[in-house]
Amino acid sequence: MKYLFSLSLGLLLSLSIFAQESSSELEMEYDSSITLMRKNIVRFNITPFILWGGGNYVFGYERRINDHSSVSLNAGYLTFPKIVNLNLGQYGVANDHNNNGFSIAADYRRYFKKRNRGFAPDGLYWGPYITYYRYNLSSNVTLADSTGQQITASKANFTGSANIINVGVELGYQFIIKKRLAVDLIMVGPGYGFYGGKLKLDSNLTIDENDEILNEIRNGLVNKFPILDGLLEGEEVNTNGDYGTWTGGLRFVIQVGYSF
Template sequence: MKKFLLWLAIVTLYFSIPVFSQNSASELMFSYDSSITKMRKNIIRYNVTPQILWGSNNFVLGYERRLSDFESVSLNVGFLTFPKLAQLAIADSLIARDHQNTGFSVAADYRRYFKKRNRGFAPDGLYWGPYIAYYRYNFKNRLNFIDSLGNQVTGSYAEFQGSANIINVGVELGYQFVIKKRIAVDLIMVGPGYGFYGGKLKLDSNVEISDEDEILSEIRDRLVNKFPVLDGLLEGQEVETSGDYGTWTGGLRFVIQVGYVF
């Protein structure tokens, strides 16, 4: 993944070199190519990043609107799911099976396209701007008790429930290619931000579990390892049988989108 992002940065920097026409040895005049976008104002697009990270059950659509020659705003909305836990063994006595796994996201940004770094006008070329993003996840898993032989203990169950609310505000740097005047490929390469990670963890059972807090702590560690997006929410938190959690921490935003210009 790091190599892939590095290559994206190299390609972006290559295509962001400005085009100049030389009038004299001491004066350079910047020239623009308005035919790249035909001055079209709208882009509808599909965000492929959640599918790459979390699987095919994620679906995020976006819309970008050109405000001026070098400005635009965009909005992304979609449904998200985590990868399945699928037969996750916990504490040598429980097995987690997926039961419910849903979520959604909303993100908006303002984009300022660089006047002296791009050949054309917005929405083509290198840009920067502030963004805000909100993510909501809900997950519920049934935990089955097993004995020392690995057999399920009938009549007993436990259920683990959790939720996460994440809101990030930051600044992004990206490059959008407009190909054949109609196809847009949008790459948000760097998006440092700072935000609030909040959520809830709860364990219910029809039998008494003497080490509930330890089991929840182990579930927390497994979730953080499998879903790094929860790192800011759960890492380092003391987990109790039921409780709300919240923390402020930094984050990053990387996005790959394809769209249609009209």
């Protein structure tokens, strides 16, 4: 009896050790077949290019800090769509000659242990993020009188800027294809942010309706860029003034990169 008990116990221990080794080998096999323990990804954010066309260059870098976590940083130059011949009603039109800015974004990513086959940076993840956008606008304004006739001797220039800071939580999925190609999709990113900036109109004429002109320009910006909606909600617009408000926002990003 003691012999059978000892034999059974030894068999169970052997099977347990074998199962543990097989599980460990399987885990390492999945990891090596997908990420090959590569810790870095450099990538290009194609989202601004899709939204606003050429002239947008945003690059990023992701670094794995452990088997299921990483941090990433994106930064780049942006060229926003021009508001050509913005109609200001009875006041005239505004023609752009400068529309650019830049963006910076950082996030921490926690890759799901039980939902992914491999280790970071492959698979489904979630985490907090922070983004900052700077938008600059400069336009020449052609003014008109009360009858709608252009004031040929008039000279006016409108300048504006917007600073947008968002903080939120994102959910995304990163595919590692052929062990090198990375395709990153941030699918959901609700956040809360501050939108602020400055509007200024310089002219060689004294115009009582300056405030209304800036309001017209403000409305044109909002119609062109829905993300700016609510910037001046409840705020008075002056010929040279600041504005700001807190509001909600979303984040959706498509990126392609190289894993190494």
